[in-house]
Amino acid sequence: MFNKEEFIKSMEIILRAEKAKTLDEAEEQERWNALSKTIIHMITPRWKETTENYHRSKQAYYFSAEFLMGRALSNNLMNLGIDDKVRKSLRELNIDLNKLERIEEDAGLGNGGLGRLAACFMDSSATLNLPVTGYGIRYRYGIFKQRFEEGFQVEEGDNWMRYGDPWSIRREEESVMVSFHGQQVKAIPYDTPIIGYQTKSINTLRLWQAEATEEFNYPLFNQQQYDEAVRKKNRAEDISKVLYPNDSNTEGKKLRLKQQYFFVSASLQDLVSKYREKFGENFEHFSRDHAIQLNDTHPVVAIPELMRILLDELHMPWKKAWKIVVETFSYTNHTTLAEALEKWDIGLFSQILPRIYEIVVEIHRRFEEELISLGYSQEGVQPMRIICHGQIHMAWLAIVGSHTVNGVAQIHTEILKNRELRHWYKLYPQKFQNKTNGITPRRWLALCNRELASLITELLGDEGWIVDLKRIKKLEKYAQDPRVLKRFLEIKQWKKKQLAEYIEKREGIVLDTQSIFDIQIKRLHEYKRQLLKAFHILDLYFQLKENPEKEIPPITFIFGAKAAPGYYIAKGIIKYMNEIAKLINGDEEIEGKLKVVFVENYNVSYGEYLFPGADLSEQISTAGKEASGTGNMKFMLNGAPTLGTYDGANVEIIQEAGKENNYIFGATVEELEILGHHYNPKEYYKTVPGLKRVMDTLIDGTFDDGGTGMFQEIYKSLLEGAHWQIADQYFILKDFEDYRQVYQRVLEEYQDRILWAKKCWMNICNAGKFSSDRTVQEYAKEIWHIKKQN
Ligand SMILES: *Cc1c(COP(=O)(O)O)cnc(C)c1O
Numbered sequence: 001m002f003n004k005e006e007f008i009k010s011m012e013i014i015l016r017a018e019k020a021k022t023l024d025e026a027e028e029q030e031r032w033n034a035l036s037k038t039i040i041h042m043i044t045p046r047w048k049e050t051t052e053n054y055h056r057s058k059q060a061y062y063f064s065a066e067f068l069m070g071r072a073l074s075n076n077l078m079n080l081g082i083d084d085k086v087r088k089s090l091r092e093l094n095i096d097l098n099k100l101e102r103i104e105e106d107a108g109l110g111n112g113g114l115g116r117l118a119a120c121f122m123d124s125s126a127t128l129n130l131p132v133t134g135y136g137i138r139y140r141y142g143i144f145k146q147r148f149e150e151g152f153q154v155e156e157g158d159n160w161m162r163y164g165d166p167w168s169i170r171r172e173e174e175s176v177m178v179s180f181h182g183q184q185v186k187a188i189p190y191d192t193p194i195i196g197y198q199t200k201s202i203n204t205l206r207l208w209q210a211e212a213t214e215e216f217n218y219p220l221f222n223q224q225q226y227d228e229a230v231r232k233k234n235r236a237e238d239i240s241k242v243l244y245p246n247d248s249n250t251e252g253k254k255l256r257l258k259q260q261y262f263f264v265s266a267s268l269q270d271l272v273s274k275y276r277e278k279f280g281e282n283f284e285h286f287s288r289d290h291a292i293q294l295n296d297t298h299p300v301v302a303i304p305e306l307m308r309i310l311l312d313e314l315h316m317p318w319k320k321a322w323k324i325v326v327e328t329f330s331y332t333n334h335t336t337l338a339e340a341l342e343k344w345d346i347g348l349f350s351q352i353l354p355r356i357y358e359i360v361v362e363i364h365r366r367f368e369e370e371l372i373s374l375g376y377s378q379e380g381v382q383p384m385r386i387i388c389h390g391q392i393h394m395a396w397l398a399i400v401g402s403h404t405v406n407g408v409a410q411i412h413t414e415i416l417k418n419r420e421l422r423h424w425y426k427l428y429p430q431k432f433q434n435k436t437n438g439i440t441p442r443r444w445l446a447l448c449n450r451e452l453a454s455l456i457t458e459l460l461g462d463e464g465w466i467v468d469l470k471r472i473k474k475l476e477k478y479a480q481d482p483r484v485l486k487r488f489l490e491i492k493q494w495k496k497k498q499l500a501e502y503i504e505k506r507e508g509i510v511l512d513t514q515s516i517f518d519i520q521i522k523r524l525h526e527y528k529r530q531l532l533k534a535f536h537i538l539d540l541y542f543q544l545k546e547n548p549e550k551e552i553p554p555i556t557f558i559f560g561a562k563a564a565p566g567y568y569i570a571k572g573i574i575k576y577m578n579e580i581a582k583l584i585n586g587d588e589e590i591e592g593k594l595k596v597v598f599v600e601n602y603n604v605s606y607g608e609y610l611f612p613g614a615d616l617s618e619q620i621s622t623a624g625k626e627a628s629g630t631g632n633m634k635f636m637l638n639g640a641p642t643l644g645t646y647d648g649a650n651v652e653i654i655q656e657a658g659k660e661n662n663y664i665f666g667a668t669v670e671e672l673e674i675l676g677h678h679y680n681p682k683e684y685y686k687t688v689p690g691l692k693r694v695m696d697t698l699i700d701g702t703f704d705d706g707g708t709g710m711f712q713e714i715y716k717s718l719l720e721g722a723h724w725q726i727a728d729q730y731f732i733l734k735d736f737e738d739y740r741q742v743y744q745r746v747l748e749e750y751q752d753r754i755l756w757a758k759k760c761w762m763n764i765c766n767a768g769k770f771s772s773d774r775t776v777q778e779y780a781k782e783i784w785h786i787k788k789q790n
Contacts, residue, residue: 002082004089010038023093029163032100035090036073036166039080040193047193047202053789054131055278058288060784062125062134063267063302064118064295065260066243067205068110068143070443070604072167072192074101078447079127079197105160106603107167108142109207111247112523113437113630114334116604117408118295120630120772121779123440126196126203127467128773129790130780135267137259138168138190138207139243146562146601150706151578155245155565168192168207176269177213178262180352185236186211187266197442197467201790208266210239246564247523248340257301257344257352264302272309283314287327291784294331294402297342297394303329303401304359312355318362330783331398331405332435334627336412336420337527342394349392360392367400371427383423399424399431404783406433409628409649415669435779436652437628438772441469444634448608451491452638452764459484470768478761485757492615492639492760499613503558506606509585509597515554516750519635520618521602521610524561524570527625531714532732533557533618534577536739537596538694541584544593552747556595560602560610569717572710574598579703607631612638616746619644620739622730624669626650633770639760643746645735649770657766661759665742666735681728682719688737695719 008023014034015021021030077083087097110116118134125132144155168190175188187208194203212233220229239262244251271290279285294300303325310321335341350357364386371381382388386396399405399421405428407413413434417425425432446453446466456472457463465471478484493513500511511517522528537557544550559577563570581596599606617635619626619642626648636642636653644650645666654662667675685692697703698715705711721727728734750756768774780786 002085004085007038007042007086008089008093010041011035014038014041023095028099028103031095032073032103033164033166035086035100036104039073039076040166040169043080043193043195043202046200047204050200050202050789051204054133055274057131057789058291058784058786059131059133060125060291060293060780060786061267061271062118062121062132062293062295063264063299064115064134064136065263065298066110066115066295067107067118067122067134067136067207068112068115068604069107069119069122069192069205070608071101071104071106073104075123075443075447076195079123079195079442081198103163105158105162106142106605107160108158108603109136109139109243111143111243111245113628114247114296117437117630117772119604120438120440120443121776122194122203122205123197123442124438124772124776126194126201127199127440127442128776128780129196129199129201129788130203130776131786131789132203132776132780132784134194134203134205135263135270136205136207137240137243137263138209139240140209140237141242143243143562143603144245144565148574148578148598148600151575151582152706153563153565153571153574157242165190174270176266176273178210178265178269180258180261181354183235184213185239185262186213187262189266189270197446199790206267206270208240208263210236210262212236245562246566248335248337248525249564249567250340250342252344252348254348254352257349260298261301261305261353261356264299265305268302268306268309272313281314283310283316283324284320286324290328291786292329293779293784294329294398296332296334297398300331300342300394300398300401301353301356303397304356304363307359307363308355311359318366322363322366325401326403329398329402331402333395333405333407333412333416333421336415336624336627343391344394346387346390346392360397361387363397363400384427396424399428403431404433405431406435406783407627408435408437409652410434410436411624411646411651411669412627412648415624433782435775435783436649436769437630437633438770438775439630439633439637440772441466441637443608444611445637449491449495449612449638451494452488452612455484455487455491456764467773469771469773472765473768474765476762476765479758479765482754485754485761488639488761489753489757492613492757495612495638496615499609502609503597503599507597507599509595511556511595511597512554512592515556515595516615516747517556517558517613518616518618519558519560519610519614519640520620521558521560521607522629522631524563524567524574526569526573526717526730527622529620529622529730529732529735530559530561530577531573532620532735532739533559534573534580535691535694535732535736536743537584537594538580538697539690539740541580541587541590541594542690542693544590548589552593553751554593554595555747556597558610558614559596559598560606561598562602568710569714572705572708572714575705575708575710576698576703576714579705583703607634611635611640614638614640615750616640617642617644619647619650620666620735621645621647622735623647623667623672625730633767636763636770637767639764641759641763643742652769653763656769657763661762663742663746665738667731667738672731675734677726679726679728679731679734681731681733684733684736685719688733691733691736 011034142158192205216229310316611634617640619632629648643663698711
């Protein structure tokens with residue numbers, strides 16, 4: 001299949017046509033571009049074949065406002081099985097493939113876990129030959145780039161297409177128009193191939209870009225009113241200009257609503273027009289042909305939009321249309337945080353989407369009528385009203401308009417059923433399902449940890465585990481084999497060295513690779529409790545200052561996290577942690593004992609170094625707050641025990657890998673529920689040894705917050721709260737002592753290297769459940785009802 005001469009020739013043709021250069025003359029980024037386009041060239045027939053093949057059966061469509069894809073080149077070469085051949089061919093021409101791979105910018109069209117989940121699902125669907133297409137937005141700027149200035153987070157626009165976007169194909173001919181009140185914009189699809197791992201199937205990610213219907217207004221331009229002449233163009237392009245950098249927090253902005261409606265309307269029009277080509281005007285079988293998954297509430301406006309199309313354009317009666325809608329959609333809930341549940345003011349909503357608003361009102365009216373007819377009282381209806389206090393509750397609309405609602409880990413689904421969505425569960429018990437999240441073992445092991453992958457392949461005898469991760473369970477027997485465990489430790493040491501080199505290059509900080517690499521990487525949020533970790537590090541530091549003889553193994557604490565630009569407390573926590581790093585790293589007495597590194601701009605590509613290089617995975621969210629987590633799974637698969645709370649998928653990780661191979665601490669959901677509003681963090685502040693000392697660094701001048709008052713604000717949130725929230729609402733003070741104790745156990749057990757390696761090994765062997773292949777197969781079988789093609 002791979003022909004060296006043809007491959008190089010193709011690169012040369014592309015470079016000559018586009019840059020008027022030879023391979024020799026081209027810059028690295030131009031070579032990267034040409035290489036990527038060569039791969040597109042190579043796979044085009046197969047891509048087309050897959051599309052046509054899928055067209056014959058029922059298909060699923062994954063609607064998501066975010067796809068956090070990361071880099072494509074290295075992954076695609078691996079999945080195609082041509083990485084070694086390409087590397088060798090390029091080396092003969094004195095070109096280093098590694099350099100080309102690393103020049104690629106991350107496609108960071110997502111915030112964190114939710115967007116990365118969508119990306120893992122794309123990889124799994126293609127690998128499993130499942131007819132699944134992703135639909136989303138082609139943001140001109142993805143998640144911001146983060147820098148630190150004096151320890152403060154500074155954001156910069158993410159110009160990810162700087163060197164072009166060779167991985168997508170613009171399909172002008174499949175453009176559609178999207179109408180808002182008083183504005184019409186063109187939606188142009190860009191298709192990216194999703195290359196499955198060593199399969200013929202190539203799936204599609206279709207992202208929409210917003211453009212104006214006319215480039216500029218000619219008469220205005222002639223009158224030299226240049227700004228006015230391009231005003232419409234700019235207003236249109238604004239829609240797909242930037243990703244909202246919020247994670248688990250709603251942003252009630254007009255533009256955000258426009259973004260949502262824009263991609264959803266374009267996607268549905270696309271599906272409807274293709275259906276028409278296939279079946280004509282008879283839409284009764286639409287749901288037999290389409291399953292649409294709504295990734296959180298961001299695409300939920302699809303429910304009234306499909307109603308609009310069926311009612312207004314296809315002249316279907318309401319009841320018939322509604323049946324089709326409910327049979328088509330399913331909805332994934334990603335959070336229990338109240339502030340993250342999306343609501344739209346009816347004023348704004350009806351102004352931008354008047355017809356859609358009318359339809360929502362009618363859905364609301366009919367739903368209330370139905371509840372009343374079922375015997376609900378007015379009070380009984382109240383907590384389920386789709387329109388309430390002048391707002392549209394998007395999660396409620398999603399539940400009413402979908403046939404299935406799912407949570408993303410067992411504990412999360414139980415919390416939804418018993419607490420957050422209990423009224424809904426009572427009404428629609430048959431709608432609720434659990435689908436525990438997963439990660440793709442291709443990117444998160446085979447690609448980022450080739451050394452460990454080779455060892456696994458060697459021990460199992462073949463590479464089948466890469467597409468059937470449950471098979472690695474067979475390696476459990478080697479947990480008693482010191483030779484294998486030693487080889488694991490050598491690999492871990494090598495990955496730590498690679499990570500240290502990368503950190504030195506990026507951050508200019510030298511790490512001791514003999515120290516414990518204790519890593520917490522995830523979005524900055526109070527519920528994720530980076531602050532608990534910060535307090536613990538400071539406590540260790542003070543203990544060492546007081547008692548320099550205290551024996552502890554050297555530890556490197558590594559953090560990575562972006563804070564939403566408007567999230568004041570989160571930004572304060574970043575500054576605080578950078579101050580802690582400065583204090584500890586600058587203290588000669590502590591040299592060789594503790595080090596703290598907060599890496600800049602944590603993203604998918606950085607993660608590909610961090611997960612394999614970790615000795616310990618920090619998953620310390622307040623119990624009940626992390627819906628699932630997927631970072632926890634990436635660490636597990638790369639052989640790092642979890643230090644965590646009973647929260648999200650941690651519960652299942654421990655179920656699979658054993659309590660004895662992980663470290664659990666902290667209050668449980670039940671305990672916190674009982675404690676509730678009786679919680680008094682001041683008691684802990686006063687009585688837990690050392691806690692006051694570390695917390696007072698927020699107010700006693702130990703650290704400088706540049707006069708912003710941020711540290712004082714954090715202190716206040718922990719001890720006093722505010723009128724709208726209780727003090728220390730995430731129970732940091734309550735869990736501090738337990739965390740410190742369990743950490744002491746980590747330090748003791750880490751020193752018995754073989755015992756530790758065994759724990760790591762047991763985590764790897766039992767990570768099979770957390771492959772996104774398993775997750776996607778469950779969606780396919782139990783929600784979408786689609787079948788593998790081939
Ligand atoms: C996996 C991943 C996440 C999710 O991490 P959690 O710890 O589950 O919140 C966020 N960002 C990136 C870049 C990731 O790869």
